[in-house]
Amino acid sequence: MFDKDLKLTNTKGILIFLVVFGHFLELNKEHYLQTFIFIYAFHMPLFVFISGFLAKRIQMKKVVNLFMLYIIFQTLYSLFFYFVGEYETMKFNYEKPIFHLWYIVSISFWYVLAVIIAKLNPNNIGKLILFTLILLISFFSRLYTDPLVNFTIELYPNFSSYTLSYQRTITFAPFFFAGFFMSNNALKKLYISLSPNIAKGLLLLSAMGVFLFIEFTPNLEWLYKGSYSTSSFLSDNETYVTKILSHFLLSTWLSILILIVINGKKSFLTKWGDHSIGIYLFHPVFVFMWEKINFMNDWNVDTQFIVNLMIALIVTTFLSSNFFTSNFRFLTSPVETIKPLLKGRYAKGWTSLFFNNKEG
Template identity: 35%
Template sequence: MTKDVKLSNVKGLLIFLVVLGHLLLIVRGGMESLIILIYSFHMPAFIFLNGYFAKNVNWKKILNLLVLYIIFQSFYAVITYITHYGEVFSFRFTTPIFHLWYLVSLSCFYAVAIILNKIGKFRIGSIFIVVVILIMSVGIRWWTTGFLMEHPTISGQFLSLQRTFVFSPFFLLGFYINKETMGKLSNFLGTFKWKVFLSSLLIFIVIYTLSRNPLQFENAFYGFLQSSAFADSVSQLLKVEFQQYIVALLMIAIIFMLVNNRENILTKWGDNSLVIFLFHPVFFFVIRMHATDFLHWNIFVKLAFVVCISILVCSFLVAISRYIRWLLYPVDNILEFQEMKNKELLKEEV
């Protein structure tokens, strides 16, 4: 299948924002508005693309993600303990560390995609499943608030259930958009004559909306916090969630307007987004150990620092990706090893 350079560039920009967003959490002071803006759309956009590319996903891919989760959950348990981010004694496979919730949620998304494909995407059974998921995506955080109060020993990030439901509408949207429609939307947004003006206007609307209640939206955008962190009533929850989805969709549209289809550094980052995603927190945890050093830095120096570090981290991980890419496909490696072993046994028998 021919590579879509524009989509690779979009992925490249998004993975850069993932790295930047995490580093901004370290130097946080004065950066709250930028953090909220990034968190409003970077993972929804990624998950939207996951849905678009999940048309022919299979169970082996899900198994690979789960094995990756087990490997990197163990790896980051050690890293976070060494860097004093968490206690090794609280380590559980049921509570994803830092960014690894994405692997668990993506496995769930892919499982749903396989089921919908098997039933038929537009059959009544599939539509029923989609409606149930959408209803749960709206109400999961309200229900979780009461549930966690009754079961305080259970983490709000248990198996990434809340995030999975909260972000599922974006996956389903991408999943139900076909290649032709995606191409038309991408071309329309990319060639829009007034895209700079429209993008500026939309960004202003987004920033204005978020600035009215920054902490409320920040807590909502993380996806794993229950409704008590940003809403006092069902009506307020629905209002915040509606705004959350609209802001994310507007920002996704802006990304597709501004990103071009020419190969550049974003293309390389996008093609290696999984490598960057899995390994960049190593740098985050190390830099975070020196967080107090940044407290008195000027806001512009902080921003320049995290942007430069983000570029260096993405570029470095791409440069070494050829040496570590094999780590991304543990299931394939196991099957390949088994196949080689079987061939050797056959040779010995002969």
């Protein structure tokens, strides 16, 4: 058994908060576009990297759990969007993940591939070859997003780059497998590759540089989100290799600095990180409800920013609370929920899920 890495847990905590905060900002992102894009420059690549690192002992049970999560929450959000007026008719579409659920689909594919690779048990040279292949496919994939969609749409009219999150799965795959192939010793060496104070200074300088980069570089949002083709993010005076390379290098650099800067002591971030799946799955309910009741349109932009920040903090804290996590574990861990059914002890298991579970 590996000791729990509180650095990774705390990093997951700050990243899941940025996911929530970024989605609240997205409601009026034109006011905060630089901040919004800055968050997207690193938060999902680093989250994916951590997921890959923690997938070394992955079992198919986890893949089944993710598949069930997708079916459950795709259904629930379809109903939710109908009742809040986002959908004119009640519809259930399992081909295109709703909003944030793309990550559940993508990580399911990565996990399956990780299980296969683990069975093959490649040596270090084999891992390097596999990672290089994944990196090259990802790096050049968006050159072929439109041609692939145009070809497939002849056979399957509803196909797009969002179908089963295929393009995002390919785009972010190198970050997952960078984590999956990284050893514990290599990660610990990365932690101490710079002193925390130097890393903090470099992170501050890098953030300032990135904000300038965002100011003078068009269409970065569509680059960083990972689903879009070159027609969405590449301008006439830009080259594909340069722009994609800037994404990979910038995301990697910021991720390294953040991993060094975040401390490994138990804090509120630890709780956020431990319960990141529940926060991730449920926070859009609050985002879209806030959109419906938002009364801040005439307020000062800075005031709106602060209010969104506070609401994101409240939502993240509530969704990581003992009350919420214990009472909704039956949805976030569906495999564990159905075990009593399969064993013929449904009533006892249902009760224990709600009242006898002591984990936070």
